[in-house]
Amino acid sequence: MRPEDILVPTPAGVCCKLGAFHIDPTRPVERALITHAHSDHARAGHCAVLATQETLDLMRLRYGDNFAGTTQAIRYGESIDLGGTRVTFHPAGHVLGSAQIAVAVNGLCVVASGDYKNVRDPTCAPFELVRCDVFITEATFALPVFRHANADGEIAKLLASLALFPERAHLVGAYSLGKAQRVIALLRKAGYQAPIYLHGAMESITRYYAGRGIALGELRPVRGAAKAELAGTVTVCPPSTLSDVWTRRFPDPLTAFASGWMRIRARARQYGVALPLVISDHADWDGLTATIAATGASEIWVTHGQEDALVHWCATHGLRARPLDIVGYGDEDEGGAEAVSEGGEET
Numbered sequence: 001m002r003p004e005d006i007l008v009p010t011p012a013g014v015c016c017k018l019g020a021f022h023i024d025p026t027r028p029v030e031r032a033l034i035t036h037a038h039s040d041h042a043r044a045g046h047c048a049v050l051a052t053q054e055t056l057d058l059m060r061l062r063y064g065d066n067f068a069g070t071t072q073a074i075r076y077g078e079s080i081d082l083g084g085t086r087v088t089f090h091p092a093g094h095v096l097g098s099a100q101i102a103v104a105v106n107g108l109c110v111v112a113s114g115d116y117k118n119v120r121d122p123t124c125a126p127f128e129l130v131r132c133d134v135f136i137t138e139a140t141f142a143l144p145v146f147r148h149a150n151a152d153g154e155i156a157k158l159l160a161s162l163a164l165f166p167e168r169a170h171l172v173g174a175y176s177l178g179k180a181q182r183v184i185a186l187l188r189k190a191g192y193q194a195p196i197y198l199h200g201a202m203e204s205i206t207r208y209y210a211g212r213g214i215a216l217g218e219l220r221p222v223r224g225a226a227k228a229e230l231a232g233t234v235t236v237c238p239p240s241t242l243s244d245v246w247t248r249r250f251p252d253p254l255t256a257f258a259s260g261w262m263r264i265r266a267r268a269r270q271y272g273v274a275l276p277l278v279i280s281d282h283a284d285w286d287g288l289t290a291t292i293a294a295t296g297a298s299e300i301w302v303t304h305g306q307e308d309a310l311v312h313w314c315a316t317h318g319l320r321a322r323p324l325d326i327v328g329y330g331d332e333d334e335g336g337a338e339a340v341s342e343g344g345e346e347t
């Protein structure tokens with residue numbers, strides 16, 4: 001048996017012919033296994049969806065009740081048989097409910113990791129290393145220049161700015177699923193106790209996280225708050241709103257942006273961000289290469305970003321590697337192109 005007998009890369013996502021399913025398909029299919037609820041991985045319109053309960057709930061919040069024909073929830077560590085394949089979900093440490101999907105047949109195991117990070121995040125289960133023969137990895141930040149800072153240190157910069165400018169409203173641009181809630185949880189972990197304000201696009205997902213027992217403290221909608229009330233406060237909002245007329249409701253706003261791309265000064269300038277915060281929900285270069293090595297896989301399939309550098313790194317470390325040409329995965333969860341259109345609603 002070859003790995004391609006288990007999973008075949010197609011332009012619409014990887015497909016398991018034996019088990020009759022796709023993983024994170026970019027087009028509607030009969031049966032989809034979904035790693036996590038970011039929109040480039042989790043699309044509406046599949047006949048049947050298998051995912052963690054959190055991923056199903058988040059898809060329902062974003063797409064409405066009829067986002068799939070039927071749904072089935074699976075827990076981390078639970079295995080099910082699909083057409084003679086054994087499928088197991090493991091934590092990916094990326095966002096709430098995110099999973100790596102292991103598919104095993106006759107002792108050969110392929111792991112599709114979706115998006116992942118190997119650093120602690122108070123809003124989701126930690127990344128679990130899964131030994132396998134073939135590891136499918138993302139490559140969003142797969143260049144040696146990407147070394148993410150310690151997230152607590154970045155949050156300390158935000159708190160220092162609040163202390164320095166106690167009258168200014170601090171606006172933190174963060175993707176609405178995952179990053180926003182992580183920024184809030186990190187502020188709480190650092191001892192920040194004041195109410196945190198939410199842009200309307202953040203409300204339902206953030207309240208869902210709070211309902212799952214994640215300590216986010218007191219949250220208030222920006223909508224309806226008086227301008228004077230917002231002096232010296234923190235508001236979390238979609239990155240696209242940072243340069244919007246929406247910011248005029250805040251007294252002397254100071255803009256921050258939490259993204260792995262903030263490592264690149266030109267990106268911070270492009271967004272006109274005063275306070276770049278290098279906080280990413282993806283593994284950085286060291287995280288990717290350390291994880292690849294630790295899986296013990298002899299073959300690596302690379303998708304989703306800077307494939308070339310990672311394929312080259314694998315080759316120089318004696319691993320077979322190939323890029324997958326899957327159209328439709330993006331970096332919208334870090335403030336890439338799609339995030340710019342995310343915060344359309346004027347709230």
Ligand SMILES: [Zn+2]
Binds near residue numbers: 036038094115333
């Ligand atoms: Zn993602």
Ligand SMILES: [Zn+2]
Binds near residue numbers: 040114304331
């Ligand atoms: Zn992604």
